[in-house]
Amino acid sequence: MQDYPTHIVRRPKSAISDYSLNVFHLRNPLVAAWWSMVYPGFGHIREVSIAKGMFLFIGELLINTLAHLNLAIMYSFTGKFAMAKKVLDTHLLLLYCGILIFAVWDSYRVALEINKFSVLADHENAPLVPAVIGSGGLNAYEKRNPWISLAWSALVPGAGHLYNMTLLPAVFLMLGGAIIIYFSHLLPAIHYTALGQFALAKEVVDWQWLLNVPSFYCFAIYDAYVKTVEINKIFDQEQAQFMKNKYQSPLFKMPFRY
Amino acid sequence: MYLVASFHYNLHTEIAITKLEQLGIPPEQILAVPLEKRGETRNIFDTIHHADGISMFDGGAILGTACMVLGVIYGFVLEWGPIVWGLLGLAGGFLAGFLLDLLFSKLKHSRERSHEQDGELFVLINCDKDQVKEVEKALWDHLALGVAVLPATIE
Numbered sequence: 001m002q003d004y005p006t007h008i009v010r011r012p013k014s015a016i017s018d019y020s021l022n023v024f025h026l027r028n029p030l031v032a033a034w035w036s037m038v039y040p041g042f043g044h045i046r047e048v049s050i051a052k053g054m055f056l057f058i059g060e061l062l063i064n065t066l067a068h069l070n071l072a073i074m075y076s077f078t079g080k081f082a083m084a085k086k087v088l089d090t091h092l093l094l095l096y097c098g099i100l101i102f103a104v105w106d107s108y109r110v111a112l113e114i115n116k117f118s119v120l121a122d123h124e125n126a127p128l129v130p131a132v133i134g135s136g137g138l139n140a141y142e143k144r145n146p147w148i149s150l151a152w153s154a155l156v157p158g159a160g161h162l163y164n165m166t167l168l169p170a171v172f173l174m175l176g177g178a179i180i181i182y183f184s185h186l187l188p189a190i191h192y193t194a195l196g197q198f199a200l201a202k203e204v205v206d207w208q209w210l211l212n213v214p215s216f217y218c219f220a221i222y223d224a225y226v227k228t229v230e231i232n233k234i235f236d237q238e239q240a241q242f243m244k245n246k247y248q249s250p251l252f253k254m255p256f257r258y
Numbered sequence: 259m260y261l262v263a264s265f266h267y268n269l270h271t272e273i274a275i276t277k278l279e280q281l282g283i284p285p286e287q288i289l290a291v292p293l294e295k296r297g298e299t300r301n302i303f304d305t306i307h308h309a310d311g312i313s314m315f316d317g318g319a320i321l322g323t324a325c326m327v328l329g330v331i332y333g334f335v336l337e338w339g340p341i342v343w344g345l346l347g348l349a350g351g352f353l354a355g356f357l358l359d360l361l362f363s364k365l366k367h368s369r370e371r372s373h374e375q376d377g378e379l380f381v382l383i384n385c386d387k388d389q390v391k392e393v394e395k396a397l398w399d400h401l402a403l404g405v406a407v408l409p410a411t412i413e
Contacts (some may be wrong), residue, residue, distance in 0.1 A: 003363055009393075026318065034320055037299060038323055043332060073331070074331050074334055076330070077332070078331065078332065078334055078335050091285040099303060121279045142269070143266075143267070186341075189339070189340065189341055190341055191337055192339075193338075193341040197391035198337060198338050198339040198342075200342060201340070202333070202334065202339045202340065205340060207334065210340060211331070213330065213344070214327045214329075214330055214344055214347075214348070215327065217326075218319055218322055218323040218348070219323070221319070221391065222315065222319035234269060236378065237273065239267045239268075239272065239292070239379075240292035240379070242272075242290075243290035243292050243379065244290070244292060246285055246290075247275070247285055247288045247290035247381070248283060248289060248290065248291075249286040249289075251286040252286055252287065252288075252289045252318055252384065253287075253384055255260045255382075255384075255408055
């Protein structure tokens with residue numbers, strides 16, 4: 001029989017509960033830093049530090065909204081510098097710089113640390129628990145198709161995470177997505193765009209909120225895809241462990257002997 | 259008699275082996291050989307900065323997001339508005355990022371792992387001669403990629 005962990009696993013590869021799961025895997029620290037630059041918090045959510053990432057994200061969303069930073073970015077990019085200056089609220093603006101730089105720096109650092117943890121966990125190769133059932137539901141490492149994960153996330157940000165059974169980021173992305181979609185008036189703008197009424201579409205959107213949409217949307221898709229791939233790898237690893245434990249008996253008679 | 263079968267890592271694989279045990283073949287007569295995959299080396303210095311097989315998607319996501327933001331911003335002044343330009347930015351950026359990734363990874367390692375359909379797990383089964391047919395069927399029924407019966411065995 002397979003031995004499930006009775007001692008403390010020093011270097012765990014993953015954690016699974018009936019509500020969520022979390023996996024150490026190798027990450028490119030530059031990509032983590034990029035996501036933090038796009039939106040402070042995303043770099044961390046993509047790494048194992050989901051709670052830290054959500055905290056940073058909420059902070060950035062509040063400051064950005066109150067300081068009208070997105071509006072200023074839009075005016076600056078379209079050459080309306082006077083408007084950009086006029087629209088910015090300086091009560092919280094400078095705080096944004098600190099949060100942004102901290103998020104970029106910390107996600108880069110955490111990525112390097114996590115890579116070390118991941119390599120050590122692979123080396124320790126501690127027995128993985130393949131499935132969990134609890135009062136909240138069932139969770140298991142399964143073989144899932146990353147393209148299906150991507151497609152669901154493209155339709156509903158967060159749905160790919162639900163498919164992966166990573167509930168914490170899924171709830172975060174779905175609630176956050178709903179708030180951003182609502183305040184940006186994105187969906188009415190899509191209706192107008194589909195009907196060819198581009199002027200009305202421009203009029204109806206809230207530009208401050210709309211600029212949150214691209215990064216949020218792309219992140220949800222990207223992260224769901226990557227998580228599916230990595231969870232599949234954990235499935236492989238667990239099954240390989242199981243097979244080696246149970247079906248590599250020294251009593252097995254090899255077919256040819258010398 | 260001996261049978262050899264190859265599998266993917268999959269729940270079906272476990273069901274196949276369970277089925278064999280139900281047919282009366284004890285675990286000592288089943289040898290499973292999970293293959294280590296190339297590129298998943300456990301070398302800390304080679305892999306620490308590597309995005310590990312998923313980098314093909316990183317470039318697309320990065321450029322896609324950047325161009326989508328730009329598309330939404332310039333949709334403010336362009337004819338078709340932010341939605342169309344945002345989506346065009348996403349598609350164009352993703353494609354450009356993906357192609358760049360492809361180009362660079364081709365240049366970096368010319369030997370790319372593209373054999374995802376190959377077997378990952380080999381199973382060798384020692385069973386009685388009269389069981390061969392049903393064992394073979396059980397293996398095929400549970401998505402074995404290939405099955406072979408060893409013709410000659412030396413006891």
